[in-house]
Amino acid sequence: MYLEIKDCSLFEQVEKLTTALVQTLSINGTSGEVEIADKVEAILRTFPYFQKHPDRVWTQFLPDDQLGRKNVFARVKGRGNAKKTVIFHSHIDTVGIEDYGQQESIANHPEELLHFFKQWDGNKEVREHALSGDWMFGRGAVDMKSGVAVHLVNVLYFSEHRDEWDGEIIFMANPVEENQHTGVIASVDELLRLRQEEQLEYVVAINNDYISPLYPGDPRKYIYTGAGGKLLPCFYVYGRETHVGQTLFGLDPTLVTSELNRLINNNMELTEQVEGEMMTPPSALYQRDTKAFYNVQTAVTSHLYFNLMVLEASPKEVMSKLKKVAAAAAENIRNYYEAQYRTFARVNAFPEEGPDWELEVYTYEEYCRMLGEQGVDVRAVTARVAAEHQGMELRELCFEIVDTLRKLDRSGKPSIVIFFAPPYCPHNYLKGDSARDEEVLHVISDVIARWEGKTGESFAVKRFFPYLTDSSYLSLHDTDEEVASLIDNFPEWDKIYPVPVKKIRDLNVPAINVGVFGLDAHRWTERVYKPYSFETVPRMIRDMAGSWLKPQTAGSIHT
Incomplete structure (x- = not known):
């Protein structure tokens, strides 16, 4: 895959990778989740850095998973020995395709769907979007194969510009987000292992799960500094x-x-x-x-x-x-x-x-x-x-x-x-009451101001990502007493859904979301807006990560 994208522009890189990922169906609860993990791992292994360091790409099988699903990890080291670490994470599963009806056979073929929607008279806005050429259709296009593609492209970028930053970047792709979140839950052990063995200092985890307008005509793009929780x-x-x-x-x-x-x-x-x-x-x-x-x-x-x-x-x-x-x-x-x-x-x-x-x-x-x-x-x-x-x-x-x-x-x-009953998703957000939180919030504010000037976009920062997200499992604000109340009212918690609350509290990674932008997630008209998602989002994430991993004697990452 590297040879197909190495001479492309950033926009084209994200577009090609998104298309390739959408073409591999990875419906939650099917073997497609294994296939997409294999594909993400294979893409990473084509990157020159991982050709030289093959041990820095690995997988983690989910415990007792009948399908054999797995998390995919990759690790890039900067120019020195700094231990500051930024995590890029995304989920790789999608909901089903039954909603596509007669178009089900092309649900994972963006070009064919684009051709269909250009002629479809069922919705004026959808047809206009198709005719504009600015939108990509397909199951997972916005939720969230484009997000995975953005992180992959940025992993490639940072691996090819290691002299400009210091510290580490960990890439993580997780299955099972669309229902049980067992992918990211399993990853907690792996992230704790890495932190202990390598003495890493986790600064922040950047998710890029999709964002949408919060109301008709909403002009803003949202950055979230935490995750809402969920009870069932x-x-x-x-x-x-x-x-x-x-x-x-x-x-x-x-x-x-x-x-x-x-x-x-x-x-x-x-x-x-x-x-x-x-x-x-x-x-x-x-x-x-x-x-x-x-x-x-x-x-x-x-x-x-x-x-x-x-x-x-x-x-x-x-x-x-x-x-x-x-x-x-x-x-x-x-x-x-x-x-x-x-x-x-x-x-x-x-x-x-x-x-x-x-x-x-x-x-x-x-x-x-x-x-x-x-x-x-x-x-x-x-x-x-x-x-x-x-x-x-x-x-x-x-x-x-x-x-x-x-x-x-x-x-x-x-x-x-x-x-x-499951799932239980913890809630968390940046409180701003520590030096680390203050640093993360300062960089977000600085980068947003810079990109508003560059793009004319209007940004807003909110604390809680309003949809369900794997980011919930990287930090936890519920007290032991509050969690005990949950467990006491949860049949057979230890066997049915043993969320490792103590380990999550120990991990305690600030989790933010700088998401790709699109419409109609979980609907057959799902689509991602390419100009913002394929250009602005990867550059903003690159800018943020570069600020957190800036060497003591060098400038910021080029964007």
């Missing part, structure tokens, strides 16, 4: 089953999850309000009952879970808020049933006294404590269920654990049990 709160609802001919004598769990969904889904009152930061409301990702086939019995249980972004709130605070919402849902459902039964009794000339529609509301921690008081060995039960269902989809496994516990509950009362 789950609601297990046990109702009271009945024949459909006696429906008001039961307690339908699907009605309860529907009410929970109504109260939580896209509810802005449940979002944090942090001045200057964008915050998205919780969003339902899953809702269904557990009936396996048709019959005329109402459902016994129903499941619901949400994507819930956090900026500064702790898991304990989130759980407390959600328990109050669940209590309100339980009251609403009771009132609804009572009202319907009064009408039912009146029109049928039945006695007005009906059954009890009370719902108990528990956090997982509270439910386990209650079962323990009944004599249930909760830890033995949950461990057994986890062992018996290895390979089960992780969220389903969590529900299976709660369902097994519920069957041991001698009270038999209808109930709502709230718990957390």
Whole structure:
């Protein structure tokens, strides 16, 4: 690959590499994630520096990964012996291509998609973008094969200009970002190993995950100095089953999850309000009952879970808020049933006294404590269920654990049990309360000012990257007490999703995002804006890294 790009302009280098990476499908959960890792490693090994130092490119297999997925690392040393180190990292997996419909066969062929969209009349803006020649289409074009390409081109640049900087650059490409983040989680051990063995001083990690306008007509490009976190709160609802001919004598769990969904889904009152930061409301990702086939019995249980972004709130605070919402849902459902039964009794000339529609509301921690008081060995039960269902989809496994516990509950009362399931993404940001943070923020401010003057772009710095990102796992702000609250409400944390919180806190690398720019990520019209992403972004990252790795006796990196 080096021979194909060595005499090209920066823009052409990024464009060629992005095209090559998009052409290799790397859908999350498929062997394509292995293929793209192999491709990234192969590209790195064509660079002259790594031809001379082949040991400075290596891979790390993810523990117990059935697909054999792996992280790809590369390491470039500057001219001297300085230990300051900048990390370039990106993710290499993508979402699926089913959304492309009839164009699915060309979802990873940018040129063919460009030709299609030039003639497509389904969306005026998309067609105009295609006709302009400034946009590249394709699955992963913006999220985030172009970001990987930017880092690869900059690794090549720094490897060919080693006399201009001092310190080290570590390149890292991670799979499994689009759901479980197990790629970057595994990399924590590798980064800690390198730091200890080589006495490295990690200054900052630069991610270049995609950015988009935050609202229609938004003229700004955003630099993020941290990552928002994510929790996945789950609601297990046990109702009271009945024949459909006696429906008001039961307690339908699907009605309860529907009410929970109504109260939580896209509810802005449940979002944090942090001045200057964008915050998205919780969003339902899953809702269904557990009936396996048709019959005329109402459902016994129903499941619901949400994507819930956090900026500064702790898991304990989130759980407390959600328990109050669940209590309100339980009251609403009771009132609804009572009202319907009064009408039912009146029109049928039945006695007005009906059954009890009370719902108990528990956090997982509270439910386990209650079962323990009944004599249930909760830890033995949950461990057994986890062992018996290895390979089960992780969220389903969590529900299976709660369902097994519920069957041991001698009270038999209808109930709502709230718990957390994977993934858990920590939140972090540059606080500016240390010399290192101050240095990082100063360079960002300096580089932004310089590039606003050069390009006419308008930049804005925000603390929290508003989408999910691997950067969450390079630093952690939750306290031990806050993390304990999470673990206590997370079924079989140690086996299902053992995020190494202590190691992440020890690693503590400031994580910023200088992202490629595009539109419609995770949609079939996904596209990356080439002038900014292929030219400005790599030069800004180059400028920043050069400032942090500036030799004591030399000027800054040429841009």
